Amino acid sequence: MRYLAAQSVAEATGALAAEAGVTRILSGGTDVLVQLKAGMVEPDLIVDVKKLPGMREIRAEAGGFRVGAAVAGAELGEHAAFCAAWPGVAEGFQLIGSTQVQGRATMAGNLCNASPAADSVPALVAGGVVARIAGPGGERDLPVADIPAGPGKTNLKKGEFITSFFFPARAMGASDAYLRFIPRTEMDIAVSSAAVNLTIGADGKVSAAEVALGAVAPTVVRVPAAAKAIIGTKLDDAALAAMAKACEAACNPIDDKRGTIAFRTHTAGVLACRAARIAHERAGGKA
Amino acid sequence: MAFDEYQKREFKQVGTRPNRPDGVDKVTGRAMYGADMTLPGMLIGRILRSPHAHAKIKSIDASAALALKGVKAVVTGDDFARPEDDFLRDVQENCMARGKALYDGHAVAAVAAIDAATAKAALKLIKVEYEILPHVTDVDAAMKAGAPIVQEGRTLENVPAGMSGNVTSHSEFGHGDPAAGFAKADKVVERSFKTAATHQGYIEPHAAVASVTTDGKADLWCCTQGHFFVRTLCAGMMGMEASQLRVTPSEIGGGFGGKTTVFIEPVALMLSRKAGRPVKVVMTRDEVFRATGPTVSTSIDVKIGMTKDGRITAGEAYLRYSGGAFPCGTIDMGGQAAFAAYDLEHVRTYGWNVLTNRPKEAAYRAPGAPQAIYAVESVVDELCLALKLDPLDVRLKNAAKKGTKSSYGPTFPDIGLVATLEAAKKHPHYTAPLAEGQARGLSCGFWFNFGGNTCVSLNVNTDGTVGITEGNPDIGGSRASVSLMAAEELGIPYEQIRTIVADTNSLGYNDVTDGSRVTFAVGLATIKAARDAVRKMCLRAAKIWDIDEEAVEWKDGAAVPAGPNAGRFPPMTLAEIAADSFATGGPIAGHHEVNVDGAGVSFGVHLVDVEVDRDTGATKVLRYTIFQDAGKAVHPDYVEGQMQGGAVQGIGWALNEEYIYGRDGRLQNAGFLDYRIPVASDLPPIETVILEIPNPGHPYGVRGVGETPIVPPLAAISNAVSRAIGTRMCELPMSPPRILKAIGTTA
């Protein structure tokens, strides 16, 4: 196994592209190192990308934010302006692990580890966040929603990795929320989860919305029908019931040690409704 | 039984809360746990485990592993002689399979190599040819005709003919005629329950370092609850004499019963014998879950009859326990404990142990009792609800007390159940208001407790301090309690005493740290060893004063003349006598060896409030109070710790913990991520109320306290949840999916 602490993006993409064997990118390492120790993966090459320029920066861009791919949970959580604009993204990211894990874990790692239950991903998808990807052929932008391909798989090509995320400018009256269900209060994996990003219009009704569910399908799922159910409403009971129903219809989960199909499907709807209420309140909405 | 031991007295030190002697070492990382031991030239051992639930081992080819550079030895089941004794043979075959792998994780071979990476690489080079056999992991399925037979020919004569070959034993307890009792009841409830196997969840994985020399001697360091028993088992498997195998216990990071047997110790010894070098084996967490000893999994039917005014007319239980792939006696304790809290005219339990393709059960605090009592206490609660009776009043009305012929035979001496129930009734928790969606549950709990073989030495140092040598690994603060009892008896400060746990060569045999026996039995032996030393010190004083031995007595840490006729001498303190000891006959030491009888049974009552989220099935434990009879709380912090720890483990067991097997018979959740013990934020503060009804069988009235607290939580929480959702829950754990299903939210 070789370890490379890349000094430039080109060095990293070059080494990753040239390696014939198994490669892993090392960001926080909170997935990679655990998997190494458990013998789940034996990489031939590990490329540490934390030291590349800009990887740990949060900066303003086009009225929104550009967040470096190696920014850790604890760092993002201390950025007051970001947290005010994207409370749902921040809370999803900060649910990951414990204080120790928060000091290391990154959104890029969470996304590219490609667990359907990854906690930071639904809010990124609901937020329409776009990842910037470096590769042997140069840079490209790809919506976060298009990155997961299935459990443990992404749509990144050989040699590619994420360098940053772009969070677009926020409209007035926009906010988001994320909720997960775990049988304990912390240190657990989402059995189901939901993120809701919404905007309240001048008339007090939801004018735009995005809903994404986690842990209920091979990848995070966008649920436009659920968003549609609440757009134009003040989240009355009928709208929320329709939203829950749409969420349930979008679920395609598995039965496993963490939960049954029926349980995951039902709770995804429950969480989406609860998250919608929270986002609504954060956005200044009144029921 | 020796019920003449207890003498009422005013305690000066017993009952106080001095600092724990192992505290500094533990918080500074200095304490030596199992994996901390290192020896020169030491090799690392790793174990290859079956990936199949049930498979014939057709061949094992280790030649490629042995050819790998750095590999020094390979061990398989064939390296061990086959013990004649059934019990020992089972333990050995559990440590290393022979002919058949009986469960996922069963050890099939082991290697010793110069480092961990080489050992790991070598494991992959061992070729095992398996013939996969049909498996069964569910206790009810294993009892059906046609179920795969886990082991042939293990059925005892007491099993009725015609049952599945997986049924290994049957037991019955009770008295009276339940049918006649049910006829007198106004209401009879009959329910079936299931409980999942759970793991003790100790933080420290098993670890052992073995060093066998060419002249046949061996040393073994390991993390265990009972090194004398480890010696017995390992010497038997290794064909060694006890004197040649010295076992030294490490500090122990939790055991709860799970470290009362061996798993890796004989393997480490055999690897060391073959390699000619010391070998260390440390389990991974995955191995701990797959291949140590979880609890039994159970299926239980309970039938209880009650009159309108709350008198239980009869109780009956059918208990089916599986202790995994080997015969297991835990069923007997379940049957005996089921109705122990009640004074019943008609009571009967029927129990069966059933083989399944699961790891061999090991003890877990009050083995067998939590499951049986969960089922009984659930039905009692259901009757209370149906008859609109107060659940504490009903328990009080039927409570076992002094003179009750227990459901398992013996007649109870002084016991604390009624006092415990009354304390619960008086406590503000019992009448505190509950909000919408919340409910309160309660349950009684019981455990026998145990005494057993015990040997203690107490050495009086010439500077007036005292060293105590005992032979039971300290898993719950016993060194502090032992020092306190010696301090009380000798009349010197606690701080002047240091108690250590010594190896198997330093003392006579000590039974395992189990049965909540240590503070009780080692305490008793310590008190008597102290009295032995006191007698000797009085003799020295008599010698110095030149008076009769009988004319000297011990008071407040000093020898004094007994009465005016003995002569007028100033008190001679322990320190003064010790300082002079070389001139008065040599060193002074007290000893006591005994097989202790008279362990007092212990009862507890737990009260719990919960809230259930009807949309997600999540249960929140809001408030928890424990009432328990400790006989005498020697060091109350530790008693409270035992009570709280039992409740926490019980909360996990009730709500989330379970061994989950896939269709392939493999364990799905061999790690703390998916084997969900509670985290701190899951728990409310747990209030404790200690009652002290002296045990007549101990000089200070001590009863064991370590096991009873895990008994009531299962039913207390299940009763609370059932009341909160309006549906009786009959299966553990009450995980959120099960609760939503019970409510009818999900199909």
Ligand SMILES: Cc1cc2nc3c(=O)[nH]c(=O)nc-3n(C[C@H](O)[C@H](O)[C@H](O)COP(=O)(O)OP(=O)(O)OC[C@H]3O[C@@H](n4cnc5c(N)ncnc54)[C@H](O)[C@@H]3O)c2cc1C
């Ligand atoms: C104790 C503990 C608790 C945890 N709790 C949670 C939890 O509650 N919720 C949750 O979702 N997860 C949890 N995790 C998992 C893990 O912490 C998260 O997935 C974390 O976000 C991973 O980030 P990382 O930077 O550590 O990733 P790494 O381990 O460094 O990498 C993970 C994967 O992503 C790839 N990768 C890393 N960086 C990039 C990049 N820039 N571009 C492309 N690919 C990349 C790597 O190749 C690897 O496959 C927990 C882990 C631990 C150890």
